[in-house]
Amino acid sequence: MKRLLLVFHAPSENTQKMLNVMVEAIEKENLQSVQCVVKAPLEATYEDVLNCDAIILGTTENLAYMSGALKDFFDRIYYPCLEVKQGLPVAAIVRAGHDGTGTCRALKTILTGLRWRWVQEILLCKGPWQDEFLQDCQDLAQGMAVALDEGMI
C-alpha cells in the first residue's frame, strides 16, 4: 500500500472545505494501492514523511509567509528526512486572502533544499473566496492520488 500524506493547515471554514473536498476526491477514486493519511502540520511527524510515497501540502498565507504551523513542520522534519526522502513527489496549495507570493517563494526554497520533486505548479487560491477553488483542490488531489496509484509519480 502506498501512502499519500496530506499536511494541511486549515484554520478557517473555507480552508476546512478545501481539505474535505480533497479527501473526498481521493476516497471516491477507491484506489486499491493508495491510502490517504491526513495530518494537521503541528501533528505531522518526520515518521509520517518517512512512511509516505507522496505528499500534498496546504497552507494559508499569514503575514506574507506560510503558516507558522507548516513552518514548524518543516523545522522538525528537515534533517530527519533530508537524505532519505529526496525526490519525494510533492504538490502544494496556498490559500491567500490577497497575495500569496511570499508563501509560494518560501515553499519553493524549502523544497529545493529538501530536493522533493514538484509534480505540478503550486495551486494558489488567491483573493476573495470563490467556490471554484474547491474544484481546483479536488482536481489536484485526485490527479496526485491516481498518478501515485498508477506508478506515474
Ligand SMILES: Cc1cc2nc3c(=O)[nH]c(=O)nc-3n(C[C@H](O)[C@H](O)[C@H](O)COP(=O)(O)O)c2cc1C
Ligand atoms: C494574521 C493573518 C495574516 C494574514 N496575512 C496575509 C498575507 O500576508 N497575505 C495574504 O494574501 N493573506 C493574508 N491573510 C489572509 C489569509 O490568507 C486568509 O484569511 C486565509 O487564507 C483564510 O482564507 P478564508 O478567509 O477564505 O478562509 C492573513 C490572515 C490572517 C488572520
